[in-house]
Amino acid sequence: MPLVSTGELVSAAQAEGRGIAAFNVITLEHAEAIAAGAERAGAPAILQISENAVKFHGGRLSAIAAAAAAVARASSAPLALHLDHVESVELLHQAHTEGFGSVMFDASKLSYEENVRTTAEAVAWGHERGIWIEAELGKVGGKEGEAPLDAHAPGVRTDPAEAAAYVRDTGVDALAVAVGSSHAMTERTAALDHELIGRLREAVPVPLVLHGSSGVPDEEIRRAVVSSGMVKINVGTALNTAFTGAVRAYLAENTTGVDPRKYIAPGREAMASTVAGFLALMG
Template identity: 80%
Template sequence: MPLVSTGELVSAAAADGRGIAAFNVITLEHAEAIAAGAELAGVPAILQISENAVTFHGGNLAAIAAAASAVAHASTAPLALHLDHVVSTELLRAAADEDFSSVMFDASKLPYDENVKVTADAVRWGHERGIWIEAELGRVGGKEGDKAGGKEGEPPLDAHAPGVRTDPAEAAAYVAATGVDALAVAVGSSHAMTQRTASLDHTLITRLRDAVPVPLVLHGSSGVPDEEIRAAVAAGMTKINVGTALNTAFTGAVRAFLDANPSTVDPRKYLVPARAAMTATVAGFLGLL
């Protein structure tokens, strides 16, 4: 079916007080699993491609975007295409040539005033082209290279460190100054967690929901237990980003197959169970929401 816009899916979820899941696409199998999982669950979903994934594909946004778009068009589930964690202005502008209806422009590592300036510029550019813009305030952390002070040699950023969580008053000022359509906030989750042990600050989520007029986004949801995600949505979270959980399922299935079949050289043999494992993971998160 035709692609649905991210803004439409997120706005509808926010109006209904429910969550909408966005899943990271790295390979074609990721996209196929997201579409299949959405069809199984009977609900919409968002396919998102990060700047890191584009780098993995040699900087070729068009190829992975075309693949994800083709999968979405062939699916019976309502699916949107989102470009995630973009720090490059060049990549932001490349989104206009593909099927992306939204971009997460990430200037969260910059000082506040500079973050506001470059994000407001991104929003103006996006809105002129009908592209919905998400941004981040606070530091979720956990991505490769995330350091406490932003420099190499410093310790990794801690999701529970003082000063990294999003301040509601600052968030309100930030949204007003930039005009963003959604805000990713730091409330205790962290990217790249392989164990679901994160504990979220639900009081802070509610304060942020009351402070800003746009939907809130939870990054690093792979490390958040089911009951914490349910509570986060009830407290005010709308867009729920999931990435590492798919990779954990994928890699676990590949490892198990190759352990049992060490002479296998045809990648299709182990990509079939890997894709099926990701499909089950997607359906599980969608059922949760």
């Protein structure tokens, strides 16, 4: 079916009091697994390609974007294409020509004032072209190349009053907030601050986004969506963990095989099962 816009999927989820999951695409197999998992769950999903994934592909967005879009269009599930954690303005400007309906513009490493200024410029550029813009306020941490960050340290979490001012001054369509999760967690031990999520929901007029959801237990995700008001749930590391585990298991039992299709297939299936599992938590 045709690509659906991220804004449309997020708005529908928010109106119905449920969540919408967004899964990171690194390879073609990631995209295929996300589509298969969404079809299996009978649910919509978002395929997102990060700036780090683009760097992995030699800094070239076109090929992986075209592959993900082709997989999404061939799927029977409603799927959107999103460009994630974009710090480069040059990459931001490629979103429109490569078919993305949304971008997460990440100026969170900058000072608050510079974050507001550069994000407002990104929003103005995006809205002129019909592109939905997400941004981040607070310190989720855990991204590759960043120093370790305690998600519970003072000053890390998003302040509701500051978040309200930030949304007003930038015009963003959604806000990723720091509420106890962290990127790249391989164990699901994160504890979310549901009271803070509720306060942010009341203070901020746009949908809230949870990054680092791979490290959040099922019951915490379900509560964040159904009771606390979180809408877009980002998942990345959990797919890589599933893929790598399945590949390792196959190669441990088949030590002389050399055909990558033999071990990539179970890895892709493990990711599809993981996708379906997360989608079941969306309410």
